[in-house]
Amino acid sequence: MLSAQYATVNDWSTGFQGAITLTNDAGAAVEGWRVSFRAGFELTQIWGARIVAREGDLITVENLSWNAALAPGEALSFGFLGAPGGEAALVSELEAAAGETGEPVLPLVSVADAEVSETDGIAALTLTLDRPSDSPVSVTVQTLAGSADAADFRPVSEVVVFAPGETEAVVSVEILDDDLVEGPETFTLALSGAEGATIADASATVTILSDDRPEPPTISVAPVEIAEGDPRTVAAAGWFSTEGSRIVDAAGNEVTLTGVNWFGAETTRGAPDGLHTRNWQDMMDQMAELGFNTIRLPFSNDALREGAEAHSINYALNPDLQGLSPLEIIDLIVDYAGEIGLRIILDNHRNAAGDGASSNGLWYGEGVSQAQWVADWAMLAERYADDPTVIGMDLSNEPHGAEWGTGNPDRDWRLGAEAAIEAIHEANPEVLVLVEGIGGNYWWGGNLSGVGANPVRLEQEDKLVYSPHAYPNSIYSQPWFSDPDFPDNLPEIWDQYWGYIAREGIAPVLVGEFGSRFEDPKDVAWMEAFIPYLDELGASWTFWSWNPNSGDTGGILADDWQTPIAGKLEALAPILGGDLSAEPGEGGIDTITEVAVPVTLSAPYDAEVRVDWQTADGTARAGVDYEAASGTLVFAPGETRKVITLEVVADTAAGPDRAFSVLLTGAEGGVLETAEATVTIRDDDDAAAELPALAISDAAVGEGDGEVLVELHLDAPSDEAVTATVTARAGTAGEGDYAFAPVEVAFAPGQTVASVAVSVIDDALVEGDEHFDLVLGEVEGAELADGTGRVTIADNDTDGGPGGGTGGGTGGDDGLTGSIAIDDAWNGGFVARGEVSNAGTAALDGWTFELVTEAQITNIWNATILGHEGDTYLLGNAAYNAELAPGQAVDWGFQAAGQADLGPDALLF
Structure with a gap:
């Protein structure tokens, strides 16, 4: 005798999982069994048994080949899925019997997914039986709305009947065409209530493809300005080394790493931030366009583990990152950096994924042993051993709880760094290693005062760079910010903690982090002292940060993740730049300054957009001031920004600003809106020895003379036009004493003298001599030697009575x-x-x-x-x-x- 018990295992309202347990209560073994029950639900899947009959809501199932036998007292279970759940998740009239099995099972009915265009008019969905039946088979079909609804198709609810022997039937759903620009939409065709068959696939997804296209986007090119630049040393391709306080390329040319921190991969997000709203390559292109040559890329040890995942990525904008691990995303960033001339510093920012420095202030912990930490660095050194794009490895971020030179293996950061360096250089003896400082009475990661007595010891002595961090007042109000000598006291403090390393030629210095929102006046004063200090020291650096989502410092980008903050770039401009992108060879002198001209679409488009472009002379001449170029831009579907990179000729000769144009033509898939943009080449050379000196003379006039001519002089003729604006500034003479409107004065090439006329107003006041000034401004093509001309008006009135005093002189x-x-x-x-x-x-x-x-x-x-x-x-x-x-x-x-x-x-x- 067999007994059966039913139980609901899981219930999620729209469906449930059930189980039936059979027990052999007889004294003899059972060979084969069947169970029947009534179901007030749709049985959608079954395992451990198969359906052999279905009459209305009465379902009969039997054993499979591997679970037919039941010994006395033995029990077994089989399960199924049904829909809906809740009150319907019940069976009744449950009966079990032993006996012969193996009779033919019911055919399986299923329906296939379909894809249809709006203009097709009909979606034909095919229902199939996996074998013919000797008796009629019926099944109910019903459409269910999804992102597509009754505005997109006509609902269907009907019973489909298969005649004996038929194995295929077609359900037609009318598709409605509209004029809306929309993406693909879907609805469902659901099967239920099968008679004479078992439902194998209970639903099909129907995808409607819109045939309506958005309006073509407009295409615009934007004007840009670029400093002409000076010829500069270009790094030879390959690995970098050190010589005293310098970082040098393979040819011995000094190079300076000037970069940004792009954080995010060290957090639980597992990837650099900003990918939720921008394409990753687009952001890297922008870094290069702004003049940065290096990315310090933070990561956690957790990000290196098998099974680690990346999050907060918009895969519509970054489809090539779909399914990649954090380490695989870093691989892509390294590859693309190499293509566009950027170098990468890998920064072990944390052990466990999270925000900020590791909580214990050490280089290991949070689930990562010292041995595992060293092994992780060895793995990375091996992984990038053939790619000098990864130019450096920053061993541990801000080990502020560590000691320096004490010999304690658990806390002496010098010992920890040396262990990692040994493993790294065993795998790749060419890569630079960056060692940060400890905490103490200075910024986390910034205290390298112990290096003088206890330097890091390594076999590859020309591969070590020390990397402090330094911040201004708003990050934390250190005592030296309240010193009466602030900001003049700052260089001495920097020298004390890390600057001496470069000054004494011990090793190069790369400041790994510094930055601020620069809203605090003390921060501004700090930056105004820090930039010249770095320049004097010849130090490399990576600014914190690229990201706007750094709470205390903000980023190079504004909160829109698009717009660079001009003030920060202006502050960095004196030390920004240095080309690290030369082709393999010896490096040398580069006379080219690159300028990036952005071309944008007004909106993303679902098809490719193309536009031709070419340069055209203005006051700048091709082959002399810039290199002529032309080409075609191709926007892939979804892209909205492309960059034309042009070459400007750098020199050290002073001259006027010049300009040329970029012209767009032949647009396909888009409409030209702004088809021409001016590229202005700003001359940045010291013109003191080249340009003439401009001065304005003093003059004297009698009150009754009516007019005075005031002369402007160049001390030498110029081959170029010289212009300046002239405005009046009241003195003791004011409104009522003279009349003068602002005017622009132009010297033609070769002309050295020009003049402006001022009307003098005669009055009857006894007031003494009076004066006003003519002031020069907006001088182009000359150096301003004397920008103020004093005009004295001699009073011609002699009897004004008492009380007439002069108003200052x-x-x-x-x-x-x-x-x-x-x-x-x-x-x-x-x-x-x-x-x-x-x-x-x-x-x-x-x-x-x-x-x-x-x-x-x-x-x-x-x-x-x-x-x-x-x-x-x-x-x-x-x-x-x-x-x-x-x-x-x-x-x-x-x-x-x-x-x-x-x-x-x-x-x-």
């Missing part, structure tokens, strides 16, 4: 005197208070004087700023204190940003 001729003193000062600013007094015998109706300071006035009281040029401010009375009686004084003051530099000659009367 040079040398204190009108009796105006005064004093100035610092009232309060702090790092970066000060407050000054002063006095002006009438020491003459006549009343003053208006007064002016000059203040000499390098500081920038940010607020002023009891006086007004009339003009400012260089280090000189022209100051005058406010509206309410213009009149000064003999002996009368006025207090005034201001707040300024900068150094409090007011000396005894600060005031000029």
Whole structure:
């Protein structure tokens, strides 16, 4: 006798898993069995048994060949899937019997997926039986909406009948055509209620392909400016080495690594950040376009493990990364960096995947032993042993909990670094190894003060680079940021902790991390000191970071992951650049500066877009100022940005800025919107010895003369046009004394003298001589030698009565005197208070004087700023204190940003 028990194993409302257990309660063995039950659900899959009959909701199943026998007391189970779940996940009239089996089973009915275009009109879905039946077979079919709904197809619900012997039937679903631009959409054809057959495949997915195309995108080319540049040394292809404080290429040419940190692979995301919104190659192209030559690429030891996964990637934008592990993504980045001339520094940023430095402050831990850590580096050295794109290996990020030179094998970072270096150089003796500092009283990773007494020991002595980290005030307010000598105290601090390594020729220095949002004025002052320091030291560097999602520093890119932050690039400009992309050979001198001209589509397109381009002369000439070029850009489906790379000829000769054009023609798949862009070549050479000096003369005029000509002079003729703007600046003479509108003065080639006319207004006031200034600006083609011309108007009125005083004049001729003193000062600013007094015998109706300071006035009281040029401010009375009686004084003051530099000659009367 057989008994049967049913149980629901899993239930997820839309479906469930059930199991039936059979037990042989008889005293003899059973050879074969059958079970029948009624099901209020659709049985979609079964295992451990097969269906032999189905009449309505009564289902009969029997054993398979391998589970037919049941010994006395033995039990076995078989299972199935059904739909829906919930209350329907029950069986009734469950019966089991022993007996012969092997009768023919019911045929299996299934339906195949289909793909159809909107314009096809009909989706024909084929239902099949796997064998003919002697009796009719029926099954209910019903369409179920997905991303496609009743606006895309006409719903179907019907019973399909197979006549005896038939094995194929077709269900037709009408497809509705629309005018919408949309991607593929799907709906489902579901099978249920089979009679005389078992459902093998309960549903088919029908994909509707839209035949409507988006409007073609517009194509635009953008204007760009590029500094002409100077001829420079190009690194020879291959591995780098060190000589004293220098990093050199295979030919012995000095090279400087100037890079960015592109983090993310060290986190649980397992890949560099930004791939959720941009293509990875597009970002690397932009790094190169902006002048960076190196990427410091953080990773975790977890990212190297088999089974590690990458996340937060938009595979529509990065289809080639689909299914790749973190290490395989790094492989692709290394390969592409080699193609576009970038070098890679691999940075072991953490042991366990996560954010920031490793929590224990050591180079091992978080599930990674010292031996495993060394083995991981050996694996990477072997992996990239034939690829000098991976130019360096930064052994451990910020081992701030470590010691230096103590001999403790568990905490002495020098010993840990030496163990890794030995393994790395056994696999690849050519690669540079970067050793960071410890913590202590300095930035994590920045304290390399112990190197002098205990340098890292390695066999390949020309492969070691020390790599400190350094940050400004906003990251953490170190005590030296509050020192009265800040920022002048910074070089001494840097020298103490790591700068001495380069100064003494111990080894090169590469600052692996520095950066800020530069919103704190102290950060700005820090950066203004740090960049010249790096330049003086000849140090390499990698800026933190490329990513905008670094909370305390931000990145080179703005939060849109597209737009470079101009202020940061301007700050880095003096030390940015250095070509590491030469073809194999000896390296040498490169006279080419590359400029990237972006061409964009207004929107992604689902088909290829092509456009031809060519260069055209303007004031810049092909073969002299730039290299002529032409070509065709091809935007793959989904791409919206391409770059035309052009070559500008670098030199050291001074000259004017020049320009040429990039023209787009022959667009296919898109519409030209901006078909021409100007490429401006800015001359960046010191023109002091080449360009003529421009000056404007002083002049004198009588009040009744009506007009005065003021001359501009070049000290030598020029082969190029020279231009300058001339504007007037009030002094003791103001509105009502003269009339002058701003004007541009142009010197033709060879011309050395030009002039501007100023109208003088005659009045009846007895006011003494007055003056105003003509000021030069926006000078092109010349050096500005004297940019201010003083125009003095001699008064022609002799009897104005009492009370007519002069309003200020040079040398204190009108009796105006005064004093100035610092009232309060702090790092970066000060407050000054002063006095002006009438020491003459006549009343003053208006007064002016000059203040000499390098500081920038940010607020002023009891006086007004009339003009400012260089280090000189022209100051005058406010509206309410213009009149000064003999002996009368006025207090005034201001707040300024900068150094409090007011000396005894600060005031000029």
